[in-house]
Amino acid sequence: xxxxxxxxxxxxxxxxxxxxxxxxxxxxxxxxxxxxxxxxxxxxxxxxxxxxxxxxxxxxxxxxxxxxxxxxxxxxxxxxxxxxxxxxxxxxxxxxxxxxxxxxxxxxxxxxxxxxxxxxxxxxxxxxxxxxxxxxxxxxxxxxxxxxxxxxxxxxxxxxxxxxxxxxxxxxxxxxxxxxxxxxxxxxxxxxxxxxxxxxxxxxxxxxxxxxxxxxxxxxxxxxxxxxxxxxxxxxxxxxxxxxxxxxxxxxxxxxxxxxxxxxxxxxxxxxxxxxxxxxxxxxxxx
Amino acid sequence: xxxxxxxxxxxxxxxxxxxxxxxxxxxxxxxxxxxxxxxxxxxxxxxxxxxxxxxxxxxxxxxxxxxxxxxxxxxxxxxxxxxxxxxxxxxxxxxxxxxxxxxxxxxxxxxxxxxxxxxxxxxxxxxxxxxxxxxxxxxxxxxxxxxxxxxxxxxxxxxxxxxxxxxxxxxxxxxxxxxxxxxxxxxxxxxxxxxxxxxxxxxxxxxxxxxxxxxxxxxxxxxxxxxxxxxxxxxxxxxxxxxxxxxxxxxxxxxxxxxxxx
Ligand SMILES: Nc1ncnc2c1ncn2[C@@H]1O[C@H](COP(=O)(O)OP(=O)(O)OP(=O)(O)O)[C@@H](O)[C@H]1O
Ligand SMILES: [Mg+2]
Numbered sequence: 401x402x403x404x405x406x407x408x409x410x411x412x413x414x415x416x417x418x419x420x421x422x423x424x425x426x427x428x429x430x431x432x433x434x435x436x437x438x439x440x441x442x443x444x445x446x447x448x449x450x451x452x453x454x455x456x457x458x459x460x461x462x463x464x465x466x467x468x469x470x471x472x473x474x475x476x477x478x479x480x481x482x483x484x485x486x487x488x489x490x491x492x493x494x495x496x497x498x499x500x501x502x503x504x505x506x507x508x509x510x511x512x513x514x515x516x517x518x519x520x521x522x523x524x525x526x527x528x529x530x531x532x533x534x535x536x537x538x539x540x541x542x543x544x545x546x547x548x549x550x551x552x553x554x555x556x557x558x559x560x561x562x563x564x565x566x567x568x569x570x571x572x573x574x575x576x577x578x579x580x581x582x583x584x585x586x587x588x589x590x591x592x593x594x595x596x597x598x599x600x601x602x603x604x605x606x607x608x609x610x611x612x613x614x615x616x617x618x619x620x621x622x623x624x625x626x627x628x629x630x631x632x633x634x635x636x637x638x639x640x641x642x643x644x645x646x647x648x649x650x651x652x653x654x655x656x657x658x659x660x661x662x663x664x665x666x667x668x669x670x671x672x673x674x675x676x677x678x679x680x681x682x683x684x685x686x687x
Numbered sequence: 688x689x690x691x692x693x694x695x696x697x698x699x700x701x702x703x704x705x706x707x708x709x710x711x712x713x714x715x716x717x718x719x720x721x722x723x724x725x726x727x728x729x730x731x732x733x734x735x736x737x738x739x740x741x742x743x744x745x746x747x748x749x750x751x752x753x754x755x756x757x758x759x760x761x762x763x764x765x766x767x768x769x770x771x772x773x774x775x776x777x778x779x780x781x782x783x784x785x786x787x788x789x790x791x792x793x794x795x796x797x798x799x800x801x802x803x804x805x806x807x808x809x810x811x812x813x814x815x816x817x818x819x820x821x822x823x824x825x826x827x828x829x830x831x832x833x834x835x836x837x838x839x840x841x842x843x844x845x846x847x848x849x850x851x852x853x854x855x856x857x858x859x860x861x862x863x864x865x866x867x868x869x870x871x872x873x874x875x876x877x878x879x880x881x882x883x884x885x886x887x888x889x890x891x892x893x894x895x896x897x898x899x900x901x902x903x904x905x906x907x908x909x910x911x912x913x914x915x916x917x918x919x920x921x922x923x924x925x926x927x928x929x930x931x932x933x934x935x936x937x938x939x940x941x942x943x944x945x946x947x948x949x
Pocket of ligand 2: 735736
């Protein structure tokens with residue numbers, strides 16, 4: 401921070417901030433002049449890759465069966481979208497992922513807050529987490545199929561468990577690393593234990609909770625793919641697997657690209673949610 | 688209205704662990720109602736520890752502390768603390784940080800905001816009501832912390848180096864402001880500082896603590912009666928003499944603590 405000279409009245413205080421901001425702008429100036437060139441490069445780089453890809457296939461160095469030309473992938477992508485195949489697959493995968501993610505993160509947040517807050521609860525939960533966390537969650541899928549049957553519940557539960565642990569662990573970290581002085585300050589200002597929990601511990605842990613949600617969204621997509629390889633005939637993972645078995649290589653690429661788009665969309669969604677719920681977070685205020 | 692009485696207070700951190708720390712020992716102190724007492728002493732001598740115990744955040748290892756005749760058991764709204772490290776809620780704006788204490792006292796919303804804005808104005812932060820702490824400088828954060836504590840109007844003010852992060856000019860303005868609040872609203876103040884001049888200027892009495900384990904070394908009367916203005920006090924021979932006396936006394940303790948301790 402710059403020297404604080406904002407002592408001589410509101411106007412000067414504003415002036416001090418202005419100084420600070422121009423100071424920052426001054427720092428950013430060289431970067432700003434690079435920005436357009438950087439954007440151009442960023443757009444060009446994937447375009448060049450696509451062109452190279454198209455050319456390589458056209459020249460015939462790589463068989464179309466391994467690497468279809470991008471334009472043919474686009475054609476299939478459009479067709480699958482138009483005939484409803486892709487939207488239906490996305491919708492089915494979204495239902496499974498959405499439910500697993502929602503329940504998993506809610507459970508993770510609630511349990512995590514209590515684990516971080518209470519030593520007894522931590523002593524109960526911590527060994528269980530330590531034992532289960534290292535298991536790849538996809539390895540639990542067969543077990544869940546045994547318990548919950550071949551339908552959607554076993555898939556949802558697998559995703560739930562994967563999300564749960566990541567959110568739980570990050571929530572606990574958030575509570576544990578909360579500056580204890582803030583709890584003291586709240587107590588000093590007259591807050592009860594319940595209010596401290598809701599008004600200090602919860603918001604204090606929120607930035608870490610969002611870290612957990614971001615990681616959780618990533619694992620949810622992985623798990624929905626893995627679980628859709630088995631015991632279903634719907635969903636994006638199933639469609640991708642079926643494309644492989646039928647050697648529909650364009651369709652495979654269309655599915656892979658769709659997974660990528662879903663990944664980007666889920667990241668955006670969580671970023672937006674953080675902006676709304678966590679406007680003080682330095683990832684939001686210091687953009 | 689409240690007085691503070693500490694008797695034979697001792698604090699040992701980590702008593703059951705391998706490296707227990709005797710932070711303060713045999714501290715007895717009486718702060719009268721509406722009195723302004725400053726505490727000075729070398730870093731690590733237990734000034735914050737003593738303040739936290741009066742606030743009710745730390746258990747005493749031995750001795751007792753009474754505020755207003757009642758033994759301190761837990762934090763309460765009769766005592767307001769300004770922490771050495773601000774302790775603002777990062778998720779609340781400046782305005783919400785200041786209204787927080789009033790919220791807990793169930794003061795209606797409109798009234799809360801009025802009181803809060805008045806105090807934000809007092810610390811010269813009008814225009815920053817909707818900023819988050821992460822968007823403020825260190826000195827600005829400290830002023831928000833001061834406004835937050837003053838806003839809920841506790842009888843006892845416990846201030847831990849409240850002006851430490853401020854530049855000399857702001858510090859002067861805030862000192863004046865504190866003195867005027869203190870004389871208008873009648874508060875008992877326990878004020879920790881490293882700045883001996885500040886202590887002598889603000890306080891009725893200055894408590895000098897020894898190097899760790901912190902004990903009370905001496906208590907110096909620093910009331911200057913009969914002066915017309917701040918400048919007159921600051922330029923008087925009596926002020927210079929007291930400042931020098933206390934400075935020397937603290938210096939002895941700092942030397943005792945050694946360059947690497949504390
Ligand atoms: N939580 C703690 N656990 C163990 N020891 C502690 C703890 N807090 C403080 N101490 C020890 O107690 C002593 C007094 O600490 P305290 O913070 O009260 O000092 P201080 O006088 O406020 O110092 P400063 O002027 O640097 O703020 C220090 O030597 C420190 O090592
Ligand atoms: Mg201290």
